[in-house]
Each structure stands twice: as C-alpha cells, then as structure tokens.
Amino acid sequence: MKRLGYIIQKEFKQIFRNKSMLPIIFVMPLIQLLILANAATFDVKNIKFGYIDYDHSSTSRALIEKFHASTYFNVVANYPSQKLANESMQKGSVDVLLEIPSYFERNLQNEKFNNLGVTINAIDGAAAGVENVYVTQIIQSFNKKLMIDLLQVSDQSQVQPINITTIPSFWYNKTLNYKTFMVPGILVLLVTMITLFLSGMNIVREKEIGTLEQINVTPIKKSQFIIGKLFPFWIIGLALLTVGLIISKLVFNVPMVGSLVLMYFYTSIYILVVLGIGLFISNFTDTQQQAMFIAWFFMVIFILMSGLFTPIESMPKWAQYLTEFNPIKYFVEVMRMVMLKGSGFVDIIPQLSKTLLYAIVMNGLAVWSYKKTN
Amino acid sequence: MSINLEHISKSYGKIEALKDISFKVHPGELFGLIGPDGAGKTTLFRILTTLLIADEGKANVTGFDVVKDYKNIRKSVGYMPGKFSLYQDLTVEENLTFFATIFGTTIEENYELIKEIYVQIEPFKKRRAGKLSGGMKQKLALCCALIHKPKVLFLDEPTTGVDPVSRKEFWEMLKRLQQKGITILVSTPYMDEAALCDRIALIQGGEILEIDTPINIVKHYPKAIYNIGSKDMYELLQKLKGFENTYTMYPFGEFVHYTDKRDDFNPNELQQYLEENGLKEITIEKTKATIEDTFMELAK
Numbered sequence: 001m002k003r004l005g006y007i008i009q010k011e012f013k014q015i016f017r018n019k020s021m022l023p024i025i026f027v028m029p030l031i032q033l034l035i036l037a038n039a040a041t042f043d044v045k046n047i048k049f050g051y052i053d054y055d056h057s058s059t060s061r062a063l064i065e066k067f068h069a070s071t072y073f074n075v076v077a078n079y080p081s082q083k084l085a086n087e088s089m090q091k092g093s094v095d096v097l098l099e100i101p102s103y104f105e106r107n108l109q110n111e112k113f114n115n116l117g118v119t120i121n122a123i124d125g126a127a128a129g130v131e132n133v134y135v136t137q138i139i140q141s142f143n144k145k146l147m148i149d150l151l152q153v154s155d156q157s158q159v160q161p162i163n164i165t166t167i168p169s170f171w172y173n174k175t176l177n178y179k180t181f182m183v184p185g186i187l188v189l190l191v192t193m194i195t196l197f198l199s200g201m202n203i204v205r206e207k208e209i210g211t212l213e214q215i216n217v218t219p220i221k222k223s224q225f226i227i228g229k230l231f232p233f234w235i236i237g238l239a240l241l242t243v244g245l246i247i248s249k250l251v252f253n254v255p256m257v258g259s260l261v262l263m264y265f266y267t268s269i270y271i272l273v274v275l276g277i278g279l280f281i282s283n284f285t286d287t288q289q290q291a292m293f294i295a296w297f298f299m300v301i302f303i304l305m306s307g308l309f310t311p312i313e314s315m316p317k318w319a320q321y322l323t324e325f326n327p328i329k330y331f332v333e334v335m336r337m338v339m340l341k342g343s344g345f346v347d348i349i350p351q352l353s354k355t356l357l358y359a360i361v362m363n364g365l366a367v368w369s370y371k372k373t374n
Numbered sequence: 375m376s377i378n379l380e381h382i383s384k385s386y387g388k389i390e391a392l393k394d395i396s397f398k399v400h401p402g403e404l405f406g407l408i409g410p411d412g413a414g415k416t417t418l419f420r421i422l423t424t425l426l427i428a429d430e431g432k433a434n435v436t437g438f439d440v441v442k443d444y445k446n447i448r449k450s451v452g453y454m455p456g457k458f459s460l461y462q463d464l465t466v467e468e469n470l471t472f473f474a475t476i477f478g479t480t481i482e483e484n485y486e487l488i489k490e491i492y493v494q495i496e497p498f499k500k501r502r503a504g505k506l507s508g509g510m511k512q513k514l515a516l517c518c519a520l521i522h523k524p525k526v527l528f529l530d531e532p533t534t535g536v537d538p539v540s541r542k543e544f545w546e547m548l549k550r551l552q553q554k555g556i557t558i559l560v561s562t563p564y565m566d567e568a569a570l571c572d573r574i575a576l577i578q579g580g581e582i583l584e585i586d587t588p589i590n591i592v593k594h595y596p597k598a599i600y601n602i603g604s605k606d607m608y609e610l611l612q613k614l615k616g617f618e619n620t621y622t623m624y625p626f627g628e629f630v631h632y633t634d635k636r637d638d639f640n641p642n643e644l645q646q647y648l649e650e651n652g653l654k655e656i657t658i659e660k661t662k663a664t665i666e667d668t669f670m671e672l673a674k
Contacts, residue, residue: 006475010464017463210459214518217423217453218476219445 003220007228011202015232025198025236026243029190033247037183040309044130049073050094052085057105059146066138067098073134085119095121096131108146172340183254184335185308187244191267192274192302192328195237196295199230199278204291207282226367230275237271238264257342266334266348269355273327276362283369302328330355375437376401376526376557377422382431384417391417393580394431399559399573404552406571407561408669414580415561416456419530422559423453436525436557449477452519456530458511462504466495466514469503470521477522487554488517491547509540516547527551529560533567545570565666576669583672588665595663595671597621600641601629603657604648613651617644624670631667 015021049067053060067073076094079085088094099117108114118135122128173180206212215225241264248254277298285291304310305319306328312320323329330351337343377399384392391414399405407415420426422435424444432439438446460469474481495513498506503514512532519527533541545567552558560571568574569588576583576591584591604610610630614623621633641658648656
C-alpha cells in the first residue's frame with residue numbers, strides 16, 4: 001500500500017512538473033470546447049442564391065421577393081442567361097440557382113401548372129439536402145398563396161382546400177439549440193482524448209527513457225505498477241469532466257436535468273475503458289510517436305462512429321454493428337440521456353453494463369499483455 | 375556460487391547474441407566482462423537480471439534460478455543499466471526515496487551502505503536528476519541500485535561516457551563496496567579498467583574468449599611485444615604493414631605495438647628496414663603485454 005501510494009505521488013509530481021503538460025491537460029481541452037461548441041453547427045445559413053428570370057412578370061418578381069425576405073438566403077446575383085449562371089456556379093460564387101422559364105405567369109394562369117428549375121451545389125450533400133428543403137418550403141408557401149389568388153379569380157363558390165398543418169413540440173431541447181446537443185458530446189470527446197493519449201504515452205515514455213528497465217528489476221508487483229500509473233489519469237479524467245460541466249453550465253447554459261452523481265458514476269467506469277485501451281496500446285509500442293499514431297487511429301474511428309456528428313441510425317448495418325464496440329458511443333448516449341432527458345440509473349443500465357464489460361475485458365487484456373520480461 | 379551460468383545461448387532472430395556461455399562468479403568477487411560494443415554484454419546482463427529469457431541453458435544468481443525464482447532475484451540484486459535510467463524530472467532525493475520505497479525499505483535503513491557515495495551528491499539533493507553532471511548521475515544511479523542492500527550488483531558499462539577522474543573514483547567506490555561483501559559483475563569496453571577486477575572474462579561476438587585473473591591473462595600472451603615509435607606515425611604504420619615478417623601491429627598510445635612472425639626476432643633488423651624506408655627517430659623496445667594486446671590476439 002505504501003509502495004502504491006508513493007508511485008501515485010511520483011506520477012502526480014511528474015505530471016505537474018512537466019511545464020508543457022499542464023496546459024495540454026487543462027487549457028487546450030477547454031479552448032477546444034469553447035471553439036468547437038460555437039463553430040460545429042449544423043445550421044445551414046447564408047446560402048448564396050442566384051436566379052435567372054426569363055419571365056420578368058409580377059409573379060416571378062413576387063417569387064424572387066420571397067427569397068429576398070428569407071433569412072437563410074443571400075440573393076447575390078441575377079443572371080441574364082443560363083450560361084453565365086452556370087459559370088458562376090463553377091466558380092463557386094453561387095450555391096443555389098433558380099431558373100424561372102419564360103411565360104411562367106401566363107402558363108400558370110392558363111394551365112394551372114408550371115415547372116421551375118433549381119440547381120444546387122451538392123459537394124456537401126448534407127447541406128444540399130437542407131438547402132433543397134428551404135427552397136421547396138419557400139416555393140410551397142408561395143404556391144399556396146398563388147392557389148388562393150387563382151381560386152378567388154376563377155371560382156368563388158368552390159370549396160376551400162383542406163389544409164393539414166403540424167405543430168411539433170420539441171422535447172428535451174425546446175428551442176432546438178444545437179449547442180445543447182453538441183456540448184455534452186464534445187465534452188465526452190475531450191475527456192476521452194486526453195485520458196487516452198496521456199495513459200497511452202505514459203508507460204511508453206518510461207520505456208523510451210529507459211526507466212522501465214530499472215523498474216522491472218525491482219520486486220514491484222505488476223498490479224501495483226499499473227494501478228499506480230493509471231490512477232492519476234483516472235483522477236485527471238474526472239477533473240476534466242468537472243471543469244467541462246462547469247463551463248457547459250456557465251457559458252452554454254446547457255440544462256442538467258439528470259443526476260450528477262449518476263454521471264460521475266458512469267464516467268468513472270468509462271475512464272477505466274479508456275485507460276485500458278491506452279495501456280494496451282503502450283504495451284505494443286516502443287516509442288511515444290508510435291503510441292500517438294495508434295491512439296489517433298482509434299480516436300478518429302471512435303469519434304466519427306460515435307453518433308456525435310452523424311446519427312448512427314443512418315449508417316449501413318455493418319457499421320452499426322461496429323459502433324457496438326465504440327465506447328465513445330455509449331458515453332455520448334449516456335451523457336445526453338442523463339443531462340438532457342434526466343434518465344435515471346435504470347435507463348442507462350444497457351450502456352452501463354456494456355461499458356463495464358468493456359472495461360473488464362480491456363483492462364484484462366492490457367494487464368495480461370504487460371510483461372516485465374521480454 | 376554467487377552467479378552461475380551454464381551453456382547460456384540467446385538469439386535475436388538470426389543473430390546469435392550469446393553462444394554457449396558458461397562461467398561462475400564467486401561470492402564477494404569483482405568480476406569484469408570485457409568486450410567491445412555488440413559483444414553480447416548487455417544481453418548477458420539482461421538475462422541475469424531476469425529481464426530476458428535465454429533460449430538455452432541455465433543460470434542462477436545467489437542460488438535462485440533466473441526463470442523460476444525471478445522474484446527472489448529481483449529482491450536481492452541491484453542493476454544499473456548502461457543508459458542512465460532514473461527519472462530526470464525527479465530530484466536526487468525523490469529518485470532515491472522512490473527506489474527505496476519500491477524495495478520496501480527507507481534511505482535511513484541502509485544509509486550506511488550508500489553514505490560514502492551519497493555525501494558527494496547530497497549537496498544537490500534538491501536538484502533534478504536530469505540537471506546533474508555525468509559523474510554525479512552515475513553516483514546517483516549507483517546509490518539507487520544499492521539502496522536495498524543487494525547481494526549482487528550488476529553494472530552495465532557504468533563508466534562509458536564518464537570523465538577519467540570520475541571513472542577512477544567510480545572504481546575506487548566499487549572496490550570499497552566489494553569489501554563490504556557485495557558480489558559485483560561489471561562490464562566495460564575499457565581494457566585499462568579490466569586490470570582492476572579480480573577476474574575477467576574476455577567476450578566477443580557472443581563467445582567467451584578467456585576467463586582468468588588479469589595478471590594470468592596477460593601471461594598467456596604468446597609473443598614478445600615491442601613498442602615502436604617514430605616521428606611520423608602514419609608512415610610507420612604503412613611501412614610496418616609492408617614488412618614481410620609483421621605478425622600484428624596496431625597503434626597503442628604514442629607507439630605501435632608490434633609482434634613478429636618469427637620467434638628469434640632481432641630488433642636491429644627492423645630498425646634497419648625502417649631506416650631504409652626513410653623513417654626518422656625510430657625507437658624499438660620490448661614491452662609487457664597488456665589486456666588489450668591479449669584481447670586483440672584472442673579476437674583475431
């Protein structure tokens with residue numbers, strides 16, 4: 001026990017003496033949280049909008065006016081021809097093109113039917129989809145108004161068309177504030193990243209500077225050494241969570257509906273998984289550089305398949321099965337459930353039990369593969 | 375027997391680092407492993423300190439088998455690896471306390487053993503190990519290896535990269551530790567240090583060339599050695615290389631150590647040959663073989 005205590009004490013001393021380490025541990029993640037949470041928005045705004053009006057009628061002008069009025073669109077240009085419009089699309093100075101054909105108004109009145117050409121820059125597929133919805137919404141509302149106008153002109157006695165409107169009520173995030181959704185997720189990433197990198201590189205560092213060799217010729221027990229090495233990072237992980245939560249509350253005003261105790265309880269088990277992975281990595285690498293690259297490899301896959309930026313439900317089936325092995329996925333889920341929904345212990349049992357199993361397996365593997373002799 | 379090796383072999387892939395090594399080290403002996411870089415010294419140390427498992431053969435240290443009883447060995451030996459391997463970001467005192475704690479002891483308990491060495495670095499005990507000079511680092515590493523009162527001390531090239539004064543001091547310290555009953559196995563590439571050991575093993579290419587006391591090893595040297603000096607060292611080497619009866623010749627300090635193929639060698643003959651070849655201020659005199667000469671001869 002005395003040995004273990006001294007090893008932990010030594011680790012903390014080394015961490016706090018490393019002048020470049022402290023800012024990396026505490027300042028960098030917080031800056032990332034502040035920047036990412038403000039910048040990683042899924043809202044599509046300031047869409048560069050251009051149009052070609054071959055009709056030049058009052059109806060076509062009224063339609064263009066609708067786009068002017070929209071907060072999502074910036075009307076940047078009016079093109080005299082399709083050719084010029086295509087050129088600016090090519091240059092990237094416009095994202096959405098609306099083409100109003102000639103005799104638009106006349107055909108609309110005579111045939112009660114017409115087509116509009118919409119061209120969208122779809123390099124970013126997700127944004128293009130959103131832009132399409134916006135364009136459709138504007139045209140539909142314009143359409144509705146037009147219908148009423150036309151109906152009034154042609155036949156007053158005809159029955160008004162039935163309209164079904166939906167009034168959604170948004171649960172758990174009433175104002176659809178994306179920060180409420182993103183901040184807990186980003187916090188998860190930061191806790192994971194820092195603890196994984198630190199633990200992964202820590203033992204490798206001892207290998208690199210040769211101290212591990214000296215340690216290995218001592219009667220110190222494997223378990224004592226590993227616990228002594230990893231315990232400080234477990235504490236740092238929880239400290240990071242605390243700082244992150246304070247910032248979420250104070251800066252982003254993210255609601256915390258659920259129990260903090262539950263959140264810490266889950267996190268304390270979760271960090272064990274990450275530390276296990278870190279230790280496992282360090283057992284199979286010889287330099288900090290190798291450890292860093294391998295940690296990055298896993299980190300990138302974990303992040304992109306965590307459901308943080310893209311919903312897991314829309315991934316292909318095989319990828320969905322893969323995400324079962326992603327600890328970040330569970331942490332993101334639990335974090336959002338507890339913070340935003342106020343889920344209790346019973347609700348997170350599936351995630352909790354999987355995380356616990358993961359922790360046992362990972363640490364078991366790590367301890368098994370750690371050898372004092374080679 | 376303090377250390378006992380029987381037919382130890384170890385290969386890294388296709389490279390044979392150790393080939394059938396056997397020797398014994400008696401309790402309280404200062405035993406030197408002498409050999410150039412890459413001879414297999416470090417591999418041997420790693421096997422004896424239970425960091426590496428040999429492919430073949432048996433070894434035991436203080437009566438414990440290096441494979442089966444590795445736990446007992448780790449409790450009773452001190453190891454100082456060739457590379458400085460203490461925590462550079464911890465202070466002198468913290469490093470020492472750390473190793474004492476790991477071995478379940480305290481600095482006070484075994485202070486007597488390290489006192490002589492520790493007093494020299496004590497004024498700097500609040501300084502970080504990384505900021506110490508080379509000689510002081512060695513002393514600290516030795517203190518750390520001694521803090522648990524080991525029965526056997528393994529020192530892997532302890533004086534490599536250390537200045538001559540510190541080297542001399544270091545060997546004096548080893549002699550004193552030996553008097554306290556500690557068995558010491560030390561490796562070094564410096565032949566002059568070999569003479570300070572009780573017995574030495576000359577090792578090269580993973581094989582032991584010879585084991586004996588330094589005095590006996592030198593006695594085994596078969597030829598008469600001559601110190602040849604001249605004003606122009608380079609020309610001298612070139613001309614000696616061209617001499618038909620040259621058996622060995624290599625620079626040794628300010629002279630060239632020369633041996634002749636024949637047993638009835640007459641120095642005057644060589645003097646004449648060199649003079650004919652335009653060398654000036656030639657001196658030829660008989661000298662005693664050193665361990666280096668013996669090593670060079672055996673390693674041929």
